[in-house]
Amino acid sequence: MKLNAQQANSLYGQDVKDRSGSKIGNVGQIWTDATGEPTWVSVKTGLMGQKESMAPLDKARITDSGLAVDYDKSTVKNAPVVDAGTDQPLDTAQIEQLYAHYHLRPQPAPSASRGRAPGAGEDLVRSEERLRVGTESQPAGTARLRKYVVTEDVHTTVPVEHDEVYVEREPIAAGDARGVRADIGEAEQEMTLRAERPVVAKDTVPVERVHLAKDEVVEQQPVDDQIRRERVEADIPEPARRRR
Template sequence: MKLNAQQVSSLYGQNVTDRSGSKIGSVGQIWADNAGEPTWVSVKTGVMGRKESMAPLQKAQIAGGALAVDYDKSTVKDAPTVDADTDEPLSTAQVEQLYRHYQLAPQPAPAAPPARERGRAPGAGEDLIRSEERLRVGTESQPAGTARLRKYVVSEDVHTTVPVEHDEVYVEREPISAANARNVNADIGEAEQEMTLRAERPVVRKETVPVERVHLTKDEVVDQRAIDEQVRREQVEADIPERSRRRR
């Protein structure tokens, strides 16, 4: 079946069925031959991985929005594979392997990459390269200040108490009995008695003692800093005459 450009464009992502109508997968990529004719299609079969099975578009038909290939499901799933979303053309070795698998007569190898990215009209000129800026955010270390320890002297009032002793004197009188009177000097005259009294007073001394060891240390702390920046990107607009526009 010969597919036109509009049909090829509509196939991407559509279901692929085998000759009995059983679903195999969905269309991944389409390759064209040297003449620009769609020749091979890759099928996403749903198997885990990044590989897509290849199938020929020869005798394929579009029916009910799906692409029906003229092979059974197991043949397509066992076919040689390509990387998913590849944009590389098929090599000669890949094409020969596909022809052997599907038992097809060899034809010139398709040199064009997937049809979705080809189809340039003659005289179209050089490609436009669209560029854009990407924001790359990193960090750099820089001085953020100096930390110092400084020791200085302050005075503070201290209030405390200390017990002190002192002597107090009082007069004690003891009567003399008649039995003891003969042993006591009873002369009348002047006399005196002295007693030394003692009293404590507070005495203050000062001594210097070490009480604490102080030094500087640091920890690295990670914070999240919001970055607001503008980046530029290019856009490409097509100015196509109305009559030359593709009808969808």
């Protein structure tokens, strides 16, 4: 489809995608031919610094996500470039390079369909302002990552052992009494007892790596401004006014 001037003006800063839907960059500038029809667009690819790759608007489409051109990503990125933000018209050599790169046939210059009436004087040139909306990078704050120590209560259990004493009684049968000394008097027997108690030790171990990361997020931000345009009104005497 052919883009009109209003559609072209709405594309500044929009995404540019190739024929497969892969993003190439963003719209930088738009050039028109002698009739005012948009014909070329510069694309900020992010790889050329202060340069922008050129692409034809022939067969380009406006989609919900921006501008789709009828070429692959590498063809556009390797196309002739212009200075970023330039408002200079394309010269003959640049146009020839672009037509050669994209294997296009140069379009013939449009011819006038109506001659100037004798005595009409010089043409009035009607001008208007157009918004050229771009972006600039600026600091938006500082992200910091810090660590600090907190104390937490930990409740757990651990099994502990201890000795418990009980008295065993074993009757001595009459046949087993031989060899057993029978004394009447006081005597004692001792046994060493053992008991475990909980012991706490602390080990410091690494548990995770933490670092800051960032994503570039593109969002549409509205821009409101005012532009001026000229209007032309004709003051024609009634006898000379054309009747329709």
